Amino acid sequence: MVISRIADGIWRQVENVGDTVSETFFEPVIRLGVTGLARSGKTVFITSLVANMLDRGRMPGLLAASEGRIEAAFLQPQPDDTVPRFEYEAHLAAMTGKDPHWPESTRTISELRLSLKVRPNGMLAGLQGPRTIHLDIVDYPGEWLLDLGLMEQSFEDWSAATLARIGERSSARDFMDLARETDPAQEHDEVKAQTLASQFASYLKAARAAGYSDCTPGRFLLPGDLAGSPVLTFAPIPTDGPSQRKSLHREMARRYEAYKRQVVQPFFRDHFARIDRQIVLVDALGAINAGPRAVEDLRGAMGDILSAFRPGKNGFLTNLLSGKRVEKILFAATKADHLHHAQHPRLTAIMEALTRDARDRAQYAGAGTAAMAIASLRATTEATMAHEGAQLEVVRGTLLESGKEAAFYPGDLPQDPAHLLNPARQGAKKWLDQDYQVMRFAPAPLNLRPGDGPPHIRLDRAAEFLIGDRL
Ligand SMILES: Nc1nc2c(ncn2[C@@H]2O[C@H](COP(=O)(O)OP(=O)(O)O)[C@@H](O)[C@H]2O)c(=O)[nH]1
Ligand SMILES: [Mg+2]
Structure with missing residues (x-):
């Protein structure tokens, strides 16, 4: 009786050791946190990222993919049994089905495990067979931070x-x-x-x-x-x-x-402390469209959200993390397909300015940070139109409300982000020079070639920054 109980205990211990050994040495796990305030684009981001990791034709910026070292990618049961699974299939069907539409909004934490079979590069290339690397993607509301x-x-x-x-x-x-x-x-x-x-x-x-x-x-x-x-x-x-x-x-x-x-x-x-890499999604264009007060409020909320990533300031978090930290943080302005690419550097600059304080401190704490403008699912195409004697760089797409095709010029973002952030900080009621508009576009019907994921902007660069070094 007693003996069997001891044996049982030992057996279990051995099992546990086996788990950790195989995870750390043979099958590394990267936990990628995806957060942002409600409607910032988390669900669309994860769905498109996974689809584009499964079919990597549009991922040249992810080096392991363009070097042909990712031999396979597949979904697997996630490790955490009590966390809802991210409903990848349902969201993908919504976005890329016959009658494409944006996925339902979800308001809780969820998780999905994507496993990659990757051939090593460099010195190990000839010596080692492919390794399996698990990417555990955790979607959680920025409000919780x-x-x-x-x-x-x-x-x-x-x-x-x-x-x-x-x-x-x-x-x-x-x-x-x-x-x-x-x-x-x-x-x-x-x-x-x-x-x-x-x-x-x-x-x-x-x-x-x-x-x-x-x-x-x-x-x-x-x-x-x-x-x-x-x-x-x-x-x-x-x-x-x-x-x-x-x-x-x-x-x-x-x-x-x-x-x-x-x-x-x-x-x-249970969740935050285990994250290795983090992307923070921000609907900066939405805030700019809503006016200076919304921009200033967003800046404040970003500061609060990002204080979670410099634990030194918070005793509770410092104790909890005990030295572990998020290694890379990407701040991404989403829905960049609302802008002609000529304006993307300006959106990136605004994103950099919005998160500057927090990024400086994260860098000080040793995390690699970057800011980017991305579109997880590109719903528009670009065009140039003559308008009152000038050439306007516009985007075209199907408007969500009316279902009509339209060309759209959102306004000219300033070169210098201070032209937006300063009036916002000083409490301006509206923008002085011009108005910015955001239309909501419906996802475009797709006709994907085999091997291609859904169209996006810089999703491959985002993936390279977040996990490229581990593949
Ligand atoms: N045009 C465009 N719209 C997007 C994109 N990503 C998100 N959206 C819009 O933003 C809304 C909210 O996105 P969602 O992923 O549900 O946000 P979440 O609440 O953070 O999960 C969607 O319903 C779309 O209208 C994108 O890449 N392009
Ligand atoms: Mg969501």
């Missing part, structure tokens, strides 16, 4: 900072009325707690719709199966001094701590 700021804040500090920040926003009026008349010392009452929490959640939704990015706690917007649970039933309230036993203040503070411990911390520990 914003919660990192809560980890180092007490309930009282968080309440005070939040109430001060949102006090003047019209979208917060109802909630603020309620918060102001709340006595933190009153006895805890579940109905009151629920009213506060639901008013606060309504405010967060309205704030996000109005273009604000500082909408934490992130799970209030995307509660999933936590909806209605105590960890999501709290709100900032005016507090002064320590809380009394059984008071509303005490219970709200307790739930806030539970949210940090049971929602935020597990995400960082």
Whole structure:
């Protein structure tokens, strides 16, 4: 009896050792994090990246592919049994089927394992057969990174900072009325707690719709199966001094701590801390189109998101990572197919400027960073048109709303990103010189040659930066 139990234990240990040995020496795993705020283009990016890794005809910028060293690519069951699988097949069918359309938006974490059989290059080329390398792609909402700021804040500090920040926003009026008349010392009452929490959640939704990015706690917007649970039933309230036993203040503070411990911390520990390479997708054109306030807000949110990648500033994260770090971070402006390629360098420059502070610090911490303008699924073609005596460089495509073919000129992005970022920082209400427009195009019907993935812009360069050195 006892002996068999010991034997069982030993057997399992040996099995575990076997796992790690084969993973590290023979079948390396790269965990690629894909994040960005809602609608930044994560789903389309992952779908197109995987399709283009399976059929590599359009990936000349990925050296291992252009050198013909990738002998095979295939999807495999992912290693994490409790994380939803990224619905690759459904998304690809949406984008490249008979009646192409954009995939449904998803709002949670998901994962997909792509395995590559790669022949080594250089010195090892003649000595070694092909190796299998697993690319575990993890899609998670950028909103969840914003919660990192809560980890180092007490309930009282968080309440005070939040109430001060949102006090003047019209979208917060109802909630603020309620918060102001709340006595933190009153006895805890579940109905009151629920009213506060639901008013606060309504405010967060309205704030996000109005273009604000500082909408934490992130799970209030995307509660999933936590909806209605105590960890999501709290709100900032005016507090002064320590809380009394059984008071509303005490219970709200307790739930806030539970949210940090049971929602935020597990995400960082189980997912974020294991990422090797990261791409942060940004809908910079969308923000430019929405105006200076949206650009400034995006800059702020980028700063907050990116603070997760310089753990030195955050004690909680430093402990969690214990020396491990993300090795490469790519900041990509998505949907570059809205612009003629002549303007792509300007979009890249804007992306660089938006993330400059964060990139400088990441570089200091030893991570390689880059900024790029990409289109995961190219929905347009380019053309030059005569217009009022000048030549305009336009893009053509099928408009999403009307289904009509149209040529489109989005406006001229400035050479110098400061022409956009400075007015945004100074609180300008609208752009001075001109307006920028974004049309939504439908994905174009495709007629792919065998071996070709869906059309894109610089997806191969993005892949080379993110994983090229490991292939
Ligand atoms: N034209 C164009 N539109 C894109 C591209 N990628 C994303 N989009 C648009 O952005 C929307 C949001 O993309 P999605 O991947 O669902 O964003 P997510 O919320 O970050 O997963 C899509 O429905 C498309 O309208 C692209 O490469 N080109
Ligand atoms: Mg998505």
